[in-house]
Amino acid sequence: MSEVVPTGINTQDSSPHRVRVLLVDDQLIIVEAIRRMFVGQPDIEFHYVTDATTAHAAAAALRPTVILQDLVMPGSDGFDVIRQYRIDAGLRAVPVIVLSAKEDPKLKAHSFAVGANDYLVKLPDPVELLARIRYHSAAYISRLERDEAFRFLRESEQKLADANVQLQKLAALDGLTGIGNRRAFDDILQREWQRGQRSNKPLSMLLCDVDCFKLYNDEFGHQAGDLCLKKVAAVLTEQLKRPADLAARYGGEEFAVVLPETDLEGALKLAEACRAHLANLALEHPVTDAGVVTISIGVASFVPASEYTPADLIASADKALYAAKAAGRNCVRQG
Incomplete structure (x- = not known):
């Protein structure tokens, strides 16, 4: 399945300040189990893809606040998918939680090395999964809001500087003739x-x-x-x-x-x-x-x-x- 599939949530609101989860896992039984964990959580928007080759494009289009990433999928290496996220400027900061079938220290260490933010063995406890999703999403949303505020401040400062330059030019002109005063x-x-x-x-x-x-x-x-x-x-x-x-x-x-x-x-x-x-x-x-x-x-x-x-x-x-x-x-x- 190559499309991004939303489940159970109205996704018309594309605001980056909403908790938006993208699950990348080829097993529909896992997808359904994770989906059920979000039932009754109106603040969480859930999407999934089962084809790892489309994960990067799906994440770029969806702009999730957290990605749940399986490591072992047909025809794809989960570590490579994480690397793709990290070389994309638009996805570089999106938190990635690895969902692994094994509690393996080496896998965990390698996950963090390639850019993952967290590591859970599936199926995780619903309370723990929700807590981690909200924690990582809140940090990411705060970063988005901070960056947006800085961008707005820079734009405002530039507009103010441009206005001041224009004002200085106008203040130096004679109102009647348009030449210097x-x-x-x-x-x-x-x-x-x-x-x-x-x-x-x-x-x-x-x-x-x-x-x-x-x-x-x-x-x-x-x-x-x-x-x-x-x-x-x-x-x-x-x-x-x-x-x-x-x-x-x-x-x-x-x-x-x-x-x-x-x-x-x-x-x-x-x-x-x-x-x-x-x-x-x-x-x-x-x-x-x-x-x-x-x-x-x-x-x-x-x-x-x-x-x-x-x-x-x-x-x-x-x-x-x-x-x-x-x-x-x-x-x-x-x-």
Whole structure:
């Protein structure tokens, strides 16, 4: 008989936390005797197979909490069957109780050596068999519950870590434009300043201001103003080619760009590309000399050193921005 045969119990509940017994024995008289021992035990679900060659597959499908294993069966060695259980990751921890026809110390020792958990001479006393089945099943079920709890904890910790990463990303973004916010700018500038001190390579920044933005808001309204800021942010982001570069909303209509390992010449070239690209979009702004939305940009570049601070770089870029505005706006100046 190759199928897993349930006897006397409703097996629709496949919960791993129910006591589930699989008997592997070719003698139906033994099967019936064991079955009778479980009569009146509603907490125990009983199954059996009489063909040892199907025992491993049956156990894998059934997921028993304990296996009662005969040692001598036609065409099969019970020890080999136990070894098959133990090399299967899904069955490795399932308790195996050997049911042997002999009280033989050598057989008992060998049973334990190949992975059995217990050894009984058949037919065992019903009270003893039930006690051992419940004992081994309880230990196995506790292990399942512990592993499930650890798995749930790991999954929860991973979800929490992922949520924290996402939250940190969101906390570093400007809600309107979707680029970095002032907090992100401050963090990145500090980090890149420290890295520049170690590498002795230049750190540059652009400080950008949308020209006559208050007048733009007055003329077209705040919704149009918000859209204008989004387009300016897109222009700045589009010009950045390296992952380490950062465009951020510095505040109001001001934007900042951090350029690690970029000298003044490279920063000025990027600033002019940003200015020109926005002007070429030709966003209507009738109260400016150009008639379109433009930006003024101040550029500064330092090789970070102990006698300077990030605030010095910002101050230099701010001074250059002021010079760009004084020069008529829609231009780039260096600090």
